[in-house]
Amino acid sequence: MLIAGGSTALVVLAIVMLVPLAPGWEGVKASFFSGEVFAKTFPKLLKAFLWDMAIFAWSVPLIFSLGLAIALARAVRSPALFPLRIFGAAYVDIFRGVPVVLVIYLVGFGIPGLGLPRPWNSPYIWGTVALVLTYSAYIAEVLRGGIESIHASQRAASICLGMSERDTMRYVILPQAIRRVIPANMNMLVALQKDVALLSFIGPVEILRQAGIFKSLLANFTPYVAAALIFLCVTVPATRYADYLMNRDRNARS
Amino acid sequence: MPGAKLSLRGVTKSFGGQAVLKNIDLEVTEGEMICLIGASGSGKSTLLRCINQLEPVDEGTVWLDGVDISEPGLDLGPIRRRIGIVFQSFNLFPHMTAMDNVLLAPRRVLNEDPQSLRLRAEEKFARFGLLSHKDKYPDQLSGGQQQRVAVIRALTMRPEIMLFDEITSALDPELVGEVLDVLRQLRTEGMTMILATHEMGFARELADRVCFIDGGMIVEQGPPNQLFSKPKVARTQEFLKSVLR
Numbered sequence: 001m002l003i004a005g006g007s008t009a010l011v012v013l014a015i016v017m018l019v020p021l022a023p024g025w026e027g028v029k030a031s032f033f034s035g036e037v038f039a040k041t042f043p044k045l046l047k048a049f050l051w052d053m054a055i056f057a058w059s060v061p062l063i064f065s066l067g068l069a070i071a072l073a074r075a076v077r078s079p080a081l082f083p084l085r086i087f088g089a090a091y092v093d094i095f096r097g098v099p100v101v102l103v104i105y106l107v108g109f110g111i112p113g114l115g116l117p118r119p120w121n122s123p124y125i126w127g128t129v130a131l132v133l134t135y136s137a138y139i140a141e142v143l144r145g146g147i148e149s150i151h152a153s154q155r156a157a158s159i160c161l162g163m164s165e166r167d168t169m170r171y172v173i174l175p176q177a178i179r180r181v182i183p184a185n186m187n188m189l190v191a192l193q194k195d196v197a198l199l200s201f202i203g204p205v206e207i208l209r210q211a212g213i214f215k216s217l218l219a220n221f222t223p224y225v226a227a228a229l230i231f232l233c234v235t236v237p238a239t240r241y242a243d244y245l246m247n248r249d250r251n252a253r254s
Numbered sequence: 255m256p257g258a259k260l261s262l263r264g265v266t267k268s269f270g271g272q273a274v275l276k277n278i279d280l281e282v283t284e285g286e287m288i289c290l291i292g293a294s295g296s297g298k299s300t301l302l303r304c305i306n307q308l309e310p311v312d313e314g315t316v317w318l319d320g321v322d323i324s325e326p327g328l329d330l331g332p333i334r335r336r337i338g339i340v341f342q343s344f345n346l347f348p349h350m351t352a353m354d355n356v357l358l359a360p361r362r363v364l365n366e367d368p369q370s371l372r373l374r375a376e377e378k379f380a381r382f383g384l385l386s387h388k389d390k391y392p393d394q395l396s397g398g399q400q401q402r403v404a405v406i407r408a409l410t411m412r413p414e415i416m417l418f419d420e421i422t423s424a425l426d427p428e429l430v431g432e433v434l435d436v437l438r439q440l441r442t443e444g445m446t447m448i449l450a451t452h453e454m455g456f457a458r459e460l461a462d463r464v465c466f467i468d469g470g471m472i473v474e475q476g477p478p479n480q481l482f483s484k485p486k487v488a489r490t491q492e493f494l495k496s497v498l499r
Contacts, residue, residue, distance in 0.1 A: 151344050153341060153343075153344040153345070154344065154347065156308060156341070157341065157344070157345050157346075157347070157404075158347075158359070159308070159330075159331075159334065160306060160308060160334055160338075160339045160408075161334070161335070161338075161358075161359035161363070161407070161408070161411055162331045162332065162334045162335030162359060162363045162411060163331070163358075163359050163362055163363060164331055164362075167362050171358055171362070172347055172358075175349050176347075176348065176349050179349065
């Protein structure tokens with residue numbers, strides 16, 4: 001404890017003492033850590049962050065619904081429904097294999113480019129669609145992992161009681177699977193929260209875009225630092241909470 | 255055999271080219287209790303799983319009340335409802351209380367008034383001495399209690415036949431008795447039962463007929479007294495000698 005505290009203090013001291021000695025420090029300090037610019041832009045950035053929160057909030061239910069549907073499509077056992085499995089597998093391969101930014105560009109510029117009338121050309125709509133497409137693929141994989149982690153005898157016990165495959169999935173397998181993958185999904189949500197900022201590339205004036213506007217306006221990078229701080233205020237507690245859940249889960253199972 | 259409750263004819267089953275059941279014939283009359291004995295891996299469990307169609311048979315037929323239930327493409331839900339099964343372990347649904355474990359399937363499948371269903375279930379919990387445990391989760395129950403809940407769950411579907419797949423094998427020795435008592439009780443109520451078991455004393459005490467299974471075949475069968483005291487086949491003698499020391 002004492003050693004950890006001492007060494008940490010030493011490192012912090014070194015950074016505080018040594019970094020200002022760098023030749024470019026004065027310039028960096030003025031353009032990245034200007035208190036004046038920070039105070040001026042922070043309220044508006046915070047307001048722009050509400051858009052990030054809003055986009056996040058309405059994307060999450062859509063992502064989980066679609067992700068669950070894809071996971072279930074991949075879990076069907078009936079040979080007649082095999083095409084559904086193929087579709088599910090292809091979907092996951094494609095949207096996990098393409099960078100989020102690319103999906104956002106392709107969907108966000110491509111689909112409104114078809115000449116859709118207002119409000120259907122809104123970048124908010126198509127940006128959301130892009131996030132939902134990508135993230136549902138990840139969530140589908142997490143859920144599928146959860147479904148497959150449930151011991152086969154649970155399914156056997158259920159169908160031996162005369163329950164249908166559908167009821168077995170709904171009442172026996174899924175409730176256990178979903179509980180088991182909550183920590184993994186929390187991490188997905190943290191990643192999503194950050195990736196919402198990528199929508200700035202196709203138009204919505206959310207926090208990153210707003211920071212960019214301020215940067216051009218004031219010729220100063222401090223708004224980006226402010227934006228980063230705002231993100232950290234949300235993502236750090238969320239990540240810690242996910243870790244806590246993960247640890248609790250590990251302890252409960254061992 | 256006319257009037258047989260359950261009848262297997264030439265049932266054959268392989269897993270990946272490995273024959274697990276070879277040409278099994280078995281007749282079970284209503285109210286009969288049959289014990290399947292034999293070494294682990296002899297095919298006892300597979301036989302039970304082929305009876306309730308959890309595993310489709312490769313060849314042969316399984317008849318229930320004169321109806322072929324092994325025919326491919328049948329809706330198995332209504333058939334499995336009539337044949338209850340309890341497994342060795344991992345039986346109960348861990349995310350539900352004992353009572354919810356029991357009520358889930360009847361609620362989904364049987365057309366029964368929820369009130370009378372619950373009363374019926376509670377009566378069974380009481381009969382098997384578990385009434386005070388009905389709202390506990392499986393991990394709060396001992397292995398023996400869990401197996402008894404699994405039996406109650408199967409019984410609440412009002413099955414016509416009960417299959418038991420080594421239901422005491424995963425239990426600590428001191429918990430075996432309470433589970434066997436449940437089977438004794440079912441026996442007095444005239445339930446048709448097929449047990450795969452390693453409990454030779456129990457088989458001897460209660461079974462109407464004991465079948466010795468080895469290498470996927472019924473090597474010898476007969477009333478317990480005859481089979482245990484005067485086994486005719488050399489392999490049966492060897493097996494009994496190794497387990498009845």
